[in-house]
Amino acid sequence: MKMTWRWYGEGNDSITLDHIRQIPGVEGIVWSLHDKVAGEEWEFEKIKEVTDLIKSKGFNADIVESVNIHDDIKLGLPSRDRYIEIYIDTIKKLSEVGVKVICYNFMPVFDWTRTDLYKELPDGSNALYYEKNAIVDDPKVMAERILEGGKNFTMPGWEPERIAKLDELFKSYEGMTEEALFENLKYFLEKVIPVCEQYDVKMAIHPDDPPWPIFGLPRIIRSRDHIKKFIELVDSPYSGLTLCTGSLGPNLLNDIPAIIREFHDRIHFAHIRNIKVYENGDFIEVSHRGKDGSVDVYEVIKAYHDNGFDGYMRPDHGRHLWGEEKECRPGYGLYDRALGVMYILGVWDSLDKQKGGN
Ligand code: CS2
Ligand code: MN
Numbered sequence: 001m002k003m004t005w006r007w008y009g010e011g012n013d014s015i016t017l018d019h020i021r022q023i024p025g026v027e028g029i030v031w032s033l034h035d036k037v038a039g040e041e042w043e044f045e046k047i048k049e050v051t052d053l054i055k056s057k058g059f060n061a062d063i064v065e066s067v068n069i070h071d072d073i074k075l076g077l078p079s080r081d082r083y084i085e086i087y088i089d090t091i092k093k094l095s096e097v098g099v100k101v102i103c104y105n106f107m108p109v110f111d112w113t114r115t116d117l118y119k120e121l122p123d124g125s126n127a128l129y130y131e132k133n134a135i136v137d138d139p140k141v142m143a144e145r146i147l148e149g150g151k152n153f154t155m156p157g158w159e160p161e162r163i164a165k166l167d168e169l170f171k172s173y174e175g176m177t178e179e180a181l182f183e184n185l186k187y188f189l190e191k192v193i194p195v196c197e198q199y200d201v202k203m204a205i206h207p208d209d210p211p212w213p214i215f216g217l218p219r220i221i222r223s224r225d226h227i228k229k230f231i232e233l234v235d236s237p238y239s240g241l242t243l244c245t246g247s248l249g250p251n252l253l254n255d256i257p258a259i260i261r262e263f264h265d266r267i268h269f270a271h272i273r274n275i276k277v278y279e280n281g282d283f284i285e286v287s288h289r290g291k292d293g294s295v296d297v298y299e300v301i302k303a304y305h306d307n308g309f310d311g312y313m314r315p316d317h318g319r320h321l322w323g324e325e326k327e328c329r330p331g332y333g334l335y336d337r338a339l340g341v342m343y344i345l346g347v348w349d350s351l352d353k354q355k356g357g358n
Contacts, residue, residue: 001270001304001348003341004028004063004314006332009050014327015334017057023338025345028060030103030314032067039070039083042090051097063269063312064094065103065242066206069188074108075172076184084191091192095199101268101312103242105206106185108176108217109169110158112209112247117330118320119284127285127319128331130210130250137216139170170215178218182229185220189234196238204240204268205230209247210283211254223251224259231266240266246273246316249295250283256295260303270304272297272344273316285317285331288340298347305351315340 003025007013012034020026031050033042051061067090070083094102105111119129136142143163189203196203211222220226227241241263248254260267274293277283283294290297304313318336320328328334 001309002027002060002062002312003345004030004312005337005341006030006065006314006316007054008032008034008329008332010053013329013332014324015332017054017059019334020059021057023341025341026059028062028312029054030063030065030312031061032064036068038068039072039086041086042067042093044093044096047093047097051099060098062098062100063103064099064101065269067091067094067102067104069104069106071109071169071172073188074106074181074184075176076180076187080184080187084188087188088192088195091195091201092199095201099201101202101204103204103206103269105208106181106221107208107219108173108181109166109215110217113214114330118325121284121286121319125319125321125336126325128317129284130282132281135214137214139166139215142215170217173217176218178220181218181220182233185230186233189239193234193236193239197236202238202240202268204242206242206271207244207247209244211248211251222248223254224262227259227263231263237266240268242269242271243267244271244273244316245295245297245300246271246275246285249273249275249293250277250281252277252294257299257303260300261307264304264307264309267304267309268311270309270311270313271316272300272313272340285319287319287336288315288343297343301344301347302351305348305355313344315344 005020005026007029033046054061073080073083114128115131115134116129118126120126146158205221207221208219213219221230245256248256272288274286274288274295274297275283276286276293286293288297315337317331318333318340320333321335324333
C-alpha cells in the first residue's frame with residue numbers, strides 16, 4: 001500500500017508540501033490542475049511544472065484526482081467525441097510524467113453534495129454534514145437555498161456562476177435513465193481504455209456521493225451491484241475503481257469490506273473516510289477512527305491487507321480542527337487528515353506484524 005495525500009497546489013491550498021513532508025509515511029501527492037473546467041485541454045508545461053515541484057520534495061506524483069468529464073460525454077451528445085479526444089490527449093500527456101492512476105467520477109451535474117459544510121460536532125470541531133430533508137429535488141429551490149446559505153453551502157457544482165446555467169443543464173438531463181448513463185459511460189471507456197492500456201495509465205472511477213439519486217438525476221456507482229455492472233462494462237484492469245468508504249458508507253446496506261474483498265484486484269485507489277449515519281438517514285463526517293462512525297475502518301483496512309493491496313491509499317475528508325476551517329478547503333484541513341494517516345498506518349503496521357512482516 002502506498003500512502004498519499006490530496007493537495008490542491010501551490011497558492012491554492014492552505015497546506016504546503018513542506019507541511020506534508022512531516023506527516024509520517026506519506027509517499028505521494030494526489031494532484032490536479034484545479035483551474036481546469038471539464039473538457040478543457042491540459043497543457044503539458046503546466047503538468048510538468050506541478051509534477052516537478054511535487055517530485056522535488058521527494059514525493060511521487062502518480063495520481064491525478066480528478067480529470068473531470070464533460071457533461072456532453074455523460075449525456076451522450078454528438079459533441080462527446082471531441083471531448084473524448086481531449087481526454088485522451090490528457091491521458092497521453094500524464095503518462096509522459098509518469099502518472100499511473102486517474103481518479104474521475106461520472107455523477108451528472110454535481111460532485112459530492114452536502115447541506116452544511118461546518119456542522120459542529122459534540123467535541124467542538126466541525127465537519128461536512130448531510131441532512132436528507134434539506135435536499136429538495138427541485139433545483140431552482142435548491143439554488144435559492146444555496147445562494148441564501150452563503151459560505152455554508154458552497155459545494156462543487158453549485159458555484160454562483162454555475163447556478164445560472166443549472167437550469168439548462170437539468171433540462172438536458174431530462175429523461176436520463178441509469179441504463180442510458182451506463183451506456184454513455186461504456187462508450188467513453190471503450191474509447192479511452194485501449195489508450196490507457198497502451199500508455200499504462202489506469203482509470204479509477206469514484207463512487208457517487210451520497211450513494212443515492214438526488215435532484216432527480218440518476219447515479220450509477222453506489223452499491224455492490226452497480227460496481228459489478230461497472231466492472232463488466234469494459235473488462236480490463238485499466239478500468240478500475242477508486243473505492244471511497246465515505247461515499248458508499250451513508251447507505252448502511254453497503255457492506256464495504258465485502259465489496260473490497262470482491263473487487264480488490266480492480267481497486268487502484270482507496271479513499272478512507274468515516275461518516276456517522278443517524279437513525280433518520282442524515283450523516284456527518286467524523287474522524288477516521290472506526291469507533292467514531294458507521295464505517296468499520298479496521299475491517300476496511302484488513303480487507304485490503306488480507307489481499308496484499310499494493311495500490312494507493314489516502315485519508316479522505318476530515319473534520320476541521322482547532323479553528324482551521326477559516327483557511328482550509330471544506331473537508332481538507334491538515335490536522336484530522338494527518339491523524340487519519342496515522343490511524344490507517346497504525347492499523348496497517350499492526351496487521352503486518354501479525355502476519356510476521358516488519
Ligand atoms: C472526493 C471527490 O473530495 C471528495 O469528496 O472524494 O470529490 C472526488 O475527488 C471526485 O468525486 C473524483 O472525481
Ligand atoms: Mn472520496
